[in-house]
Amino acid sequence: MNKRMKANTLTLLAVITLLVLPGLYLVSIDSDLARPDPFNHEIQNLLTYFLLLLFAYLNYTVLIPRWYFSRRYGKYTFLVLVCLLGVLVIPQRVEQWVFLKPPANPTTMGWIRQIFWAENLLPPNRGGSHRPPPPFDQQGPPITDRSPYPSRLPEQKHHEPGESAGWFASPPLSIKFSLIFLLGVVSTLASLAVQADRRLRRMENDKLQTELLHLKAQIHPHFLFNTLNSIYALAIRKDDRTAETIVKLAEFMRYIISEAHNHQVSLTKEVGYIQNYLDLQRARLRDTVQVTYVVQGELAGKQIAPLVLFTFIENAFKHGVNPDEESSIRIRLTIEQDHLELVVFNKKVHNNSRELSTGIGLQNVKERLRLLYENKHQLRVTDAADHFLIHLNLTLP
Structure with missing residues (x-):
């Protein structure tokens, strides 16, 4: 929106200048x-x-x-x-x-x-x-x-x-x-x-839309299969969480199908989508995986590009979860006025090849940030021997 207003202002100034020039010419020659x-x-x-x-x-x-x-x-x-x-x-x-x-x-x-x-x-x-x-x-x-x-x-x-x-x-x-x-x-x-x-800008926008459509179609079969198995196990045990887990899976899929193609979504919906994803992961994972998720600040009235934050969290589960060893994932999301900060930490583990991968990857989300939030974001990625850390600072529109 700010870029569009700036372009319209420059166009208006150019038109005014072009219309004033003849008057200056007449004055100059008396x-x-x-x-x-x-x-x-x-x-x-x-x-x-x-x-x-x-x-x-x-x-x-x-x-x-x-x-x-x-x-x-x-x-x-x-x-x-x-x-x-x-x-x-x-x-x-x-x-x-x-x-x-x-x-x-x-x-x-x-x-x-x-x-x-x-x-x-x-x-x-x-x-x-x-x-x-x-x-x-x-x-x-x-x-x-x-x-x-x-x-x-x-x-x-x-x-x-x-x-x-x-x-x-x-x-x-x-x-x-x-x-x-x-x-x-x-x-x-x-x-x-x-x-x-x-x-060129139209082509870049079409490319982004294509990537989002590809993202919706790439929900990994392992994730859905494991989630449905978890729901089946809950149902066999007549666990009270069965119905709630089914509802969260439905909301998770609804967001992917109906919201992810939009240019902007409300930050409240994006955070709720992440919460449903974490609940589904907790339902299927063992107690050896410790997940901490903290949200601070006011979400109402804020807009964000869909699935930008989710990709970093998904990457943490892809590389940081193994039910057979102690796994730790810590997520902190802080909002102060129009400033957003996301910190995602995960301990590196082995044998995680079957975890969820939507196919969009960190490289693609970096490109999306460059196109959608040019000069309005800072991303630091720390790839250490025993842990992986994402630190994202974003200026919201």
């Missing part, structure tokens, strides 16, 4: 929005900026998911180039429609010459002044006299050297295209990186 100067290309530059933002959004949401990730690279490249060409041409065309009258010869070549006139193709002359568009016919009157439409072009400002917006306000067409292409490439690479990271 623009008069009521009467913009076409020779500074304010409309063209702003429209180019917003079209680049639109391209980045469409590239991220449509082009990359639909064509790049489906390996249709040729079509994706073609569409990107078409979009970048549109970003280059459309602002100039709109600026011409807003400020300039149509050409005297309204043909395709006439419009091309009207849009890509010398000011756009070449840098300004020395002194910062720009050349006006050349007439189409050198023998006839100027364009302004031949057109039946009134010009909407405001009177051109005469800038003294050093006062004009200069080459930066109207770079050559080749430089402008290079900048737009560079920004398009940067936007594409950034979108690819974000999309790839999102797909």
Whole structure:
């Protein structure tokens, strides 16, 4: 949840920054929005900026998911180039429609010459002044006299050297295209990186879900067989614990089937599940196995990933139980606000190959901790000659 809120905050700040930048641009060039100067290309530059933002959004949401990730690279490249060409041409065309009258010869070549006139193709002359568009016919009157439409072009400002917006306000067409292409490439690479990271996280989450499903299917037959034998022995002796043991086994299996696939479960349920597991172990083991289980702190309102704690306790029974020798398992669980501490100690014994093993193992639970509680957990494992010790510190969400 905190990571999602942080990502949303960063996205909001990025959007606000991108929307504020045009205002800073207008302030920096001392623009008069009521009467913009076409020779500074304010409309063209702003429209180019917003079209680049639109391209980045469409590239991220449509082009990359639909064509790049489906390996249709040729079509994706073609569409990107078409979009970048549109970003280059459309602002100039709109600026011409807003400020300039149509050409005297309204043909395709006439419009091309009207849009890509010398000011756009070449840098300004020395002194910062720009050349006006050349007439189409050198023998006839100027364009302004031949057109039946009134010009909407405001009177051109005469800038003294050093006062004009200069080459930066109207770079050559080749430089402008290079900048737009560079920004398009940067936007594409950034979108690819974000999309790839999102797909990787989705794959990691799917892997975790698969591991949990595998865990549910790997309840070791030896454990169920031994537990059912213990229940049968209790029933033969008409022990009062028979019904209670059957109920605990049912609750144990219900948790595995219905809760373990969730991303988070209540800490109360996880601790109750561990308690049922320990009760089942006590029912089938002899008195030579000493099990100590202590829980301290408030459990209500806390959430935890399912089966994380259980795996360490299961590992203690796997390596620390042998009915023919003195076995000792000590478990302490402490909760203080959002901090959880688990300490599991077991004495090493022999001939324990038939004990429960769910198959997920310590290595897998370490990987789950890394993915689910990155930078929020500390795990210390002590593998001594005569004992095994797990010390886990966890920050709960």
